[in-house]
Amino acid sequence: xxxxxxxxxxxxGSLLIGGLLLLIALSFFWTPxxxxxxxxxxxxxxxxxxxxxxxxxxxxxVFSRAMTGARISALISSFTVIxxxxxxxxxxxLAGYLRGxxxxxxxxxxxxxxxxxxxLLALGLMVVLGASQFGLVVALGLAYMPAVIxxxxxxxxxxREKEFIEASLVIGNSEFYTMLRHVLPNAIAPIAVLATSxxxxxxxxxSALSFLGLGVSPPTPTWGNMLASSRPYMETAIxxxxxxxxCITATLLGVNLLGDSLRDYLDPRTNGS
Amino acid sequence: xxxxxxxxxxxxxxxxxxxxxxxxxxxxxxxxxxxEFLAVxxxxxxxxxxxxxxxxxxxxxxxxxxxxxIMFEGRDITTMSVxxxxxxxxxxxxxxxxxxxxxxxxxxxxxAQLSEGLRLHESLSEEEMARRMVEMLRxxxxxxxxxxxxxxxxxxxxxxxxxxxxxSVMLLRPKLLIADxxxxxxxxxxxxxxxxxxxELAKDFGTAVMLITHNLGLVARYATxxxxxxxxxxxxxxxxxxxxxxxxxPYTQRLVDCLPRREPRAPALIEDDAPPLISVRGMxxxxxxxxxxxxxxxxxxxxxNLDLDIYKGETVAVVGGSGCGKTTxxxxxxxxxxxxxGDIHFNGMDVKFHSRKARHAFRLGCQLVFQDPYSSLDPRxxxxxxxxxxxxxxxxxxxxxxxxxxxxxxxxxxxSDFVGRYPHELSGGQRQRIAIARAVIxxxxxxxxxxxxSALDMTIQMQVLGLFQKLQSQYGFACLFIxxxxxxxxxxxxxxxxxxxxxxxxxxxxxxxxxxxxxAYTRALLEASPxxxxxxxxxxxxxxxxxxx
Numbered sequence: 005x006x007x008x009x010x011x012x013x014x015x016x017g018s019l020l021i022g023g024l025l026l027l028i029a030l031s032f033f034w035t036p037x038x039x040x041x042x043x044x045x046x047x048x049x050x051x052x053x054x055x056x057x058x059x060x061x062x063x064x065x066v067f068s069r070a071m072t073g074a075r076i077s078a079l080i081s082s083f084t085v086i087x088x089x090x091x092x093x094x095x096x097x098l099a100g101y102l103r104g105x106x107x108x109x110x111x112x113x114x115x116x117x118x119x120x121x122x123x124l125l126a127l128g129l130m131v132v133l134g135a136s137q138f139g140l141v142v143a144l145g146l147a148y149m150p151a152v153i154x155x156x157x158x159x160x161x162x163x164r165e166k167e168f169i170e171a172s173l174v175i176g177n178s179e180f181y182t183m184l185r186h187v188l189p190n191a192i193a194p195i196a197v198l199a200t201s202x203x204x205x206x207x208x209x210x211s212a213l214s215f216l217g218l219g220v221s222p223p224t225p226t227w228g229n230m231l232a233s234s235r236p237y238m239e240t241a242i243x244x245x246x247x248x249x250x251c252i253t254a255t256l257l258g259v260n261l262l263g264d265s266l267r268d269y270l271d272p273r274t275n276g277s
Numbered sequence: 278x279x280x281x282x283x284x285x286x287x288x289x290x291x292x293x294x295x296x297x298x299x300x301x302x303x304x305x306x307x308x309x310x311x312x313e314f315l316a317v318x319x320x321x322x323x324x325x326x327x328x329x330x331x332x333x334x335x336x337x338x339x340x341x342x343x344x345x346x347i348m349f350e351g352r353d354i355t356t357m358s359v360x361x362x363x364x365x366x367x368x369x370x371x372x373x374x375x376x377x378x379x380x381x382x383x384x385x386x387x388x389a390q391l392s393e394g395l396r397l398h399e400s401l402s403e404e405e406m407a408r409r410m411v412e413m414l415r416x417x418x419x420x421x422x423x424x425x426x427x428x429x430x431x432x433x434x435x436x437x438x439x440x441x442x443x444x445s446v447m448l449l450r451p452k453l454l455i456a457d458x459x460x461x462x463x464x465x466x467x468x469x470x471x472x473x474x475x476x477e478l479a480k481d482f483g484t485a486v487m488l489i490t491h492n493l494g495l496v497a498r499y500a501t502x503x504x505x506x507x508x509x510x511x512x513x514x515x516x517x518x519x520x521x522x523x524x525x526x527p528y529t530q531r532l533v534d535c536l537p538r539r540e541p542r543a544p545a546l547i548e549d550d551a552p553p554l555i556s557v558r559g560m561x562x563x564x565x566x567x568x569x570x571x572x573x574x575x576x577x578x579x580x581x582n583l584d585l586d587i588y589k590g591e592t593v594a595v596v597g598g599s600g601c602g603k604t605t606x607x608x609x610x611x612x613x614x615x616x617x618x619g620d621i622h623f624n625g626m627d628v629k630f631h632s633r634k635a636r637h638a639f640r641l642g643c644q645l646v647f648q649d650p651y652s653s654l655d656p657r658x659x660x661x662x663x664x665x666x667x668x669x670x671x672x673x674x675x676x677x678x679x680x681x682x683x684x685x686x687x688x689x690x691x692x693s694d695f696v697g698r699y700p701h702e703l704s705g706g707q708r709q710r711i712a713i714a715r716a717v718i719x720x721x722x723x724x725x726x727x728x729x730x731s732a733l734d735m736t737i738q739m740q741v742l743g744l745f746q747k748l749q750s751q752y753g754f755a756c757l758f759i760x761x762x763x764x765x766x767x768x769x770x771x772x773x774x775x776x777x778x779x780x781x782x783x784x785x786x787x788x789x790x791x792x793x794x795x796x797a798y799t800r801a802l803l804e805a806s807p808x809x810x811x812x813x814x815x816x817x818x819x820x821x822x823x824x825x826x
Contacts, residue, residue, distance in 0.1 A: 167653035170613060171715070176640040176670040189657045272657060272699040 014265040020258030028075050037065035039072040039225055048241045058243040060233070066247050069225040074251060076220060077227045080141055081206040087145025089199050092152020097191070099153065100160025101183050107157070114150040122147040122205070123212050130218045140219050144209055148202055155198050159191040193267050200263030204256040227251050284452060284485050285309040285332070290345035292327050292336065292509075301327040301340060303509040309453065309485050314476065316500035316517065317489045318532070320734035321705075323506040325489045329455045332487075333366055350452075368398045371446035371484075373475075375458040377438035381430040388426030391445045398449055413444045417474050435599070436467025443475055450482045457489045464599040464761045469805035472499055491735055493536055494764060494807030497521055497814070505529050522814040535739040536809055537768040539791070552625050553586035554755050555610065555723055560584075560619030562602075562609050562779075579605040581779040583619070587723070587755050594758045594770035594787075596802065602779040603759045607725040610757065611643055612636060624722070641670060644716035648728035650708035654700040660687075660711055661696045667719045682718060689751075690714045690744060706737035710744060717748050725757045730765060742769060763806040767791055775799045 036056065043063035051058045057067040099110040117125060126143040133139035163169065164187060172182040211228020213219035220226050222233075227248040234244035290305040302324040309315050319325040330336050332347060334354060347354040349369065357365065374380040382390060391410045395401060401409070407426065414422035417440040430438060439459060446454060456475065460468035476499055479486045488500060496503055496517055503520050505513040505528065512526040524530045562580040579602045587593050595603045608614040610621060612628075621628045628639045644667075647653035654663055664686060668679045687693050690710040700708055709729060716724055729745070730738040746769060749756060760766050766773060766787075773790040775783040775798065783796040794800045 167647045167649060168655040171645065171647065171653050171712075172655075172666070173613065174611060174640065174643070174645045175667045175715075176637055177666070186655050190655070273701045 013261045017258050017261030017265060020254050021262055024074060024078065024255055024258065027071050028078060031071040031075055035065075035068035035071050037068045039064065039068040040223055041065075048237065048244075050241070051243055057247045058241065060230075060241075060244055061237060066230075066243065069230060070227070070247050070251055073225040073227045073230055073248065074255075076137070076224065077207055077210060077252075078255070080137060080144075080210050080220075080226070081203050083141040084144040084148065084206040084210075085199050085202050087141065088148035088152050088202060089195060091145070092149040093156050093188075093191075093195060095149070096153040096156025097160055097183060097188060100157040101164055101179075101187060103161075110153065111157075114153050117147075117150040118154075123209050126209060126213060127216070127218060130213065135218045135221070137220060140210065140213060144206055144213075147209075148205065151202070152195070152198060155194050156191055159194050160187055163187050163190045192270050196263055196267040196270070200260050203259045207252055207255065282310045283308055284311045284350065286348045287328075287332075288346055288348075290328065290331060290347065291343050292324070292331060292340055293343050295339050295341055301509055302331075304345065305506075305509075305511055307504055307511065307514065309487060311452065312479075312483045312485050313502060314479070314486045314488065314500045316496040316503040317487060317506060318491065318493065318496055318503055319506035320491055320736065322508060324509040325506050326457055327509075328506070329372070329457050329487065329489055332453075332455060333370060333372060334362055364398070367394050367446075367451070368449055369451055370453045370455065371449065371451035373439070373442055373446055373454065373456045373459045375461055377435045377442060377462060380442055381438055383430050386427050386429055387433075387441055391426070391441075391448060394445060394449050409448060410444075413448050414441070416478065417441070417444045418470070419444070434467075436463050436470060439463060439467070439471045440474060443471065443478070447478045447482065447484070451484055454479060454484050454486045455489070456486060458491070459488075460495070461490075461492075465763065465802060465805045465807075466598050468495075468807075492807060493521065493532060493735070494809050497809040498807050505532070518814055521809060521811065532735055533811070535735045536811065537739075537742075537762075537764040538811075539767045539787075551588065553622075554589045554624060555585075555587040556622040557583060557585040557610060558620045558622075560606075560609060560621075561617045562605055562614060563617050579779055580609065580616070583779070583781060585774065585781070587757060589722070590749075590753045590755055591771045592749065592756045592758055592769055593772045593774060594760060594766040595774045595776055596760060596763060596766055597776035598761065598802070600778075601776045603761075603776050604727055606776070607645070607727050607757055607759050611645055611725055612639070613645075637670075641719060642722045644719070644721040644724045646709075646712050646716050646724060646726040646729045649732055650705050650712055651732075653712050654708055656700055658699075659696070660692070660698050660700070660703075663700070663711060664714050664718055667715060671719065686714045686718045689748065704737075706733055706741060709733060709737075709741050713741070713745060713748065717752060717754070720752055721754050723755045723757070725759070727759045728761070729758075731760065731762060738765070745769070763791075763802060764808050767808075775802065 041064060043059070045063065046055070046059050047061055047063045049055055049059040049063075055065050055067065057065075057070065060066055060069070095110055099107040120128075126140075126147040129143035129146060130139050133142055169182060169186055172186050173179070177185070207227065210219055210226060211231055214226055214229040214232060220229060222229060230248040231245060231252070234241075234248070237244050286308040288306045290302055291300070292302040293300050305324070305328055317325045317328065327336065327340065331342055332349075332354065334357075336342065342355060345355070349365070352361075354362070354365070381387075388407075388410060391413075392406050395406050395409065410426060411422045414425055419425050419437065419440060425441070430441075433441065443459075454475070459475070460471050463471065472495065475486065478484070488495070490496060500517050502515065503517050504511055505520065505526065507528045513520060513524065513529045520529060521533055524533050560580055560583045561578070563576045563578050565576055583606065585593075585606075595606060597603050605614060609616045623639050623642065626635070628635055658666075661683060665679060665683045668674060668682065671679075674682070684693065684696075687696065690713060692707060692710055692714070695703065695707065695711075700711070703711065713729070726745070730741050733741060742765065758766065758769060770787045773785065773787050774781055775790065775796065777798045783790065783794065783799045790799060791803065794803055
């Protein structure tokens with residue numbers, strides 16, 4: 005009974021993410037309409053046989069735009085998470101393991117960064133880095149890094165007190181090897197959980213920044229800017245908001261389910277042997 | 278036996294987990310007479326704690342009583358209403374838990390916690406309550422009891438907290454005191470003090486005591502009657518002298534056999550003028566003081582100017598109460614804790630811990646076995662990888678040789694089938710054997726064993742000690758055996774070093790220390806150690822019928 009639930013979760017997660025990846029792959033070769041093609045004759049058409057998800061205020065096909073948008077949104081979020089996790093984990097590991105002044109310096113930096121709201125910080129960084137997709141990814145990644153540092157550091161602080169760390173040093177292993185071989189693998193679970201929820205924050209922040217004109221510039225569709233531009237039509241053309249909304253929700257659900265499965269898979273204690 | 282003397286009668290008590298998969302107790306029957314001292318003996322998983330908790334109707338989440346009755350002075354606890362039950366808890370039946378460090382609320386003063394029970398069960402004026410609390414604290418030998426009332430738990434040591442806990446329970450003068458491994462977390466001296474006080478108070482108040490323990494030494498010293506539990510079944514019951522001297526059930530016999538005992542040891546092969554393997558001179562270790570709000574308290578000296586020689590192949594036991602610096606000593610010799618001053622010579626070579634190379638060579642020859650088998654193995658590595666890890670630093674061995682060595686070592690510790698398992702799939706004793714395998718796989722010259730068996734059950738303790746001795750005679754490594762359990766030390770040591778507050782107060786051969794201790798502290802330790810003299814007991818039991826005739 006209890007074992008079937010995680011399997012269902014893994015299946016559902018794979019289904020959602022698999023579907024997304026398929027749509028992204030397809031969007032490179034084919035979309036029902038040109039996502040940028042204007043057709044002022046058919047503005048704000050509700051979903052129909054021709055336009056599966058209706059059309060927007062310029063008569064562009066919403067389904068085609070959602071497909072293309074998936075590519076950019078997913079890419080930006082993934083790279084944001086990767087940057088935040090790689091840098092955050094490295095610094096958190098160093099802070100937690102070395103302690104002393106390294107820890108104090110890194111924690112002061114983290115506290116300073118955390119005292120700004122993430123989006124505001126990203127906004128400031130984007131002004132420096134320039135409004136490009138690269139700038140967006142780096143800015144968001146750095147904005148989320150402090151959260152990762154904190155989580156990894158606190159996990160490492162408790163792991164390094166365990167006797168198997170001392171055992172590794174007694175064997176003659178170097179501190180660096182011990183950190184990679186014994187500390188890091190035991191800190192994976194919180195990192196995996198954080199990374200999956202961060203994927204969601206990144207999707208939403210990307211839309212906020214795009215809305216402010218600092219993310220991806222308007223004609224290029226992303227779920228975020230589709231959602232943002234649907235606002236004036238909330239009452240007349242509700243599908244404009246619902247379609248990217250569903251895309252974001254389904255993606256987040258899929259990522260979270262897969263993240264949980266990944267965490268369980270990586271932990272030998274939850275693995276039936 | 279008259280009915281009036283019977284305080285508690287349990288019959289057919291059966292406890293299962295909610296889904297019926299785990300049966301903790303399979304129909305237990307026993308009784309406790311008013312004022313008697315009953316011991317419940319068993320190893321982990323025997324159901325002894327479940328039995329105690331059932332008496333208070335405090336079973337852990339998921340465990341249910343499926344059958345049986347618990348009659349306390351003619352009332353059935355199992356069917357009692359909740360208000361009646363609350364009136365019973367504390368007032369009639371008191372309980373002392375194992376962990377003194379967590380059983381007192383750190384956010385409340387001692388006075389507030391002691392008065393809780395009095396407030397609930399009696400209506401007394403504030404002055405009367407304070408008077409009673411002070412009186413009780415004085416009885417459990419807390420100095421300055423008035424000040425203690427407004428102090429917080431963290432200001433007291435483990436032994437003192439357990440005495441305070443005892444005071445809080447005995448304040449209400451319960452008819453039955455349940456003590457669940459009350460001194461397992463304490464060192465020998467505090468253990469003695471707490472239990473002596475418990476017996477004294479129980480006698481004065483006519484309280485019956487149900488002592489749950491795995492330590493037969495304590496049973497022999499304090500209890501009059503004992504129950505022996507094995508996996509939820511009561512296998513033997515009777516007077517303590519009978520159970521220990523003439524155990525009937527095979528399981529009880531096994532337990533008694535596992536009592537550590539002194540056997541003549543072949544003297545370790547020390548050549549007369551051979552230099553010591555490890556020689557420590559003038560070691561001093563200090564820890565930085567705790568940081569307070571505005572100042573830093575003075576540094577704590579853990580080891581003061583200590584000299585120690587360890588010869589090839591011998592077992593040197595370091596004994597002492599908690600906080601005497603014995604653990605620090607082991608860690609400092611291995612360089613895990615940096616010593617402030619002092620020299621260590623290994624095989625006649627000066628080990629300078631600032632030199633990476635010398636340290637590395639020293640590390641290869643020395644190993645450590647930890648106390649807690651649950652945290653000393655990396656939970657994410659398979660057994661094979663854990664045991665093989667020390668061989669990383671032996672570049673002269675081929676992969677084939679390494680693999681063979683891993684399997685050879687695993688079979689030596691009797692765990693050949695566990696290669697692909699993870700640590701969490703192993704029991705405590707098995708994990709400790711893995712930890713020992715990891716320590717000996719590189720054939721070290723010197724092993725520090727820090728309380729290697731104190732977290733294990735009696736029978737497992739014996740197996741692990743036996744394995745350790747076997748490997749030691751096989752590979753001839755010297756061992757620094759750190760322990761607070763003198764019974765174990767008596768069995769395994771060649772030489773004993775007694776430490777008190779960072780200094781060696783006495784050292785000598787095992788027999789010299791145990792038979793004619795010179796220092797007062799050594800005598801106090803030996804006196805407090807709950808050893809069982811089986812020969813004496815047997816004589817007593819054999820004599821008893823003769824005397825009656």
